[in-house]
Amino acid sequence: MRILVATTNLGKIKEFQDIFPSKIEILSLKDLNIDIDVLRMEKLFVKML
Incomplete structure (x- = not known):
């Protein structure tokens, strides 16, 4: 997952x-080469893929 x-x-x-087991991969939009400058720094959005 x-x-x-x-x-x-x-x-x-x-x-x-640190929270999730090592078998769960944590990705950021930066890891996916998506420009994250449009996001506000204080906002956090999490989506299960």
Whole structure:
């Protein structure tokens, strides 16, 4: 399973990596080469893929 975390805060991504088992891949929009500059830094959106 993959979890997509749409945030500009790399610390939040690290938090998700610490919470979920290693078999779950945590991706950011940056990992998918999607421009995340349009997102507000304080917003966090999580979608199960």
